[in-house]
Amino acid sequence: MIRLLQIEFIKLWNNRSSKILIATYFILITSIALVSMIKFDFGDIHFQLADQGIFNFPYIWHFNTFFVAWFKLFLAIVIVSMMANEYSNKTIKQNLIDGLSKKEFVLSKFLTVLVFALVSTVFIFVVSLILGLIYSDYNEVSIIFSDLEFIVAYFLKxxxxxxxxxxxxxLVKRSAFALGFLFIWQILEGITAVVVQQKIFPGNRDMSEIVLGFLPLQSMFNLIGEPITRLNVIQSAAKQLGADFKMDYHVQWYEMLIVIGWTALFIYGAYALLKRRDL
Structure with a gap:
C-alpha cells in the first residue's frame, strides 16, 4: 500500500496545479480562524461573531465541519484532474505495462482519496480544537471531546x-467534463427532490426525506445537518417569536451506512469500468 501511495504522491508533487489547489484548500480551512475577528459596531452596540458561541465546545465540531465541507470542491478538482491526467499523459497504460494491475491502480487512487479525507479531518480537528480552547466558555474535558461524531461524519462525507x-x-476521462457531470448530477438530484416532494409524496415530508436520503449527494449532505438553528441566540429569538426548533442534530448511524454503501459502489464501479476497457 505504501508503494501505491508513493506512486500517486510523486504524480501529485510533479503537478503544479494540484499543489496550488491543495494548498488553497488548507489555507481556506485555516481561514475560519478569521471568523473570530469579525466585528460590527452599531453606535453603542458592539457585536463580535466569536462571542455568539460558534466556537464553544462541543458546538464547534458541528459548526466547523458543516461549513468547511463546502471547500471540498478544491480537492475534488485535484482528484478528477488526477484521473484525467492518467489518460491524457498515458501514465495509466505505462503503469499497467510496468506491472501494476488494474485492481492495484484503482486501489492506489482510493488510498489517495482516503489520505486526502484523513488529513483534512485531522486538520479541521486540530484547527477546531485550538479555536475552542481559545474562545470556548466550556473547557471541561468531557465537554471538549463530546460530539466528536461530527468529525467522523466529516471524514465519511x-x-x-x-x-x-x-x-x-x-467514467468521463476529462476533468472539465467530469466536473460538469458532477454539476449536472446535482441539478438532477434537485429535480428529483421536487418530483418526490410534490408529485410522489405530496404533503408527506417524512417519506420524501427518507427516499431522497438514498441519493448519493443528498446522503452525503445529510450526514452533517445545518448548525445555525442550534445556536442559543437563534433558539432564544425563535422562542420570543413563538417558534420552536425541535430538530435532531446528531449524526445518524443509518445515514453513515448509506454513504459507506455509495463509497463502496463508486470504487467498485471505477474498477469495473477499467476492467472492461481496453487501455
Missing amino acids: LTGFFSFCLFLGV
Missing part, C-alpha cells in the same frame, strides 16, 4: 464525495 469524483474521472 469527504471519502464518499471524493470517491464519487474518482468514479466520474474514470
Whole structure:
C-alpha cells in the first residue's frame, strides 16, 4: 500500500496545479480562524461573531465541519484532474505495462482519496480544537471531546464525495467534463427532490426525506445537518417569536451506512469500468 501511495504522491508533487489547489484548500480551512475577528459596531452596540458561541465546545465540531465541507470542491478538482491526467499523459497504460494491475491502480487512487479525507479531518480537528480552547466558555474535558461524531461524519462525507469524483474521472476521462457531470448530477438530484416532494409524496415530508436520503449527494449532505438553528441566540429569538426548533442534530448511524454503501459502489464501479476497457 505504501508503494501505491508513493506512486500517486510523486504524480501529485510533479503537478503544479494540484499543489496550488491543495494548498488553497488548507489555507481556506485555516481561514475560519478569521471568523473570530469579525466585528460590527452599531453606535453603542458592539457585536463580535466569536462571542455568539460558534466556537464553544462541543458546538464547534458541528459548526466547523458543516461549513468547511463546502471547500471540498478544491480537492475534488485535484482528484478528477488526477484521473484525467492518467489518460491524457498515458501514465495509466505505462503503469499497467510496468506491472501494476488494474485492481492495484484503482486501489492506489482510493488510498489517495482516503489520505486526502484523513488529513483534512485531522486538520479541521486540530484547527477546531485550538479555536475552542481559545474562545470556548466550556473547557471541561468531557465537554471538549463530546460530539466528536461530527468529525467522523466529516471524514465519511469527504471519502464518499471524493470517491464519487474518482468514479466520474474514470467514467468521463476529462476533468472539465467530469466536473460538469458532477454539476449536472446535482441539478438532477434537485429535480428529483421536487418530483418526490410534490408529485410522489405530496404533503408527506417524512417519506420524501427518507427516499431522497438514498441519493448519493443528498446522503452525503445529510450526514452533517445545518448548525445555525442550534445556536442559543437563534433558539432564544425563535422562542420570543413563538417558534420552536425541535430538530435532531446528531449524526445518524443509518445515514453513515448509506454513504459507506455509495463509497463502496463508486470504487467498485471505477474498477469495473477499467476492467472492461481496453487501455
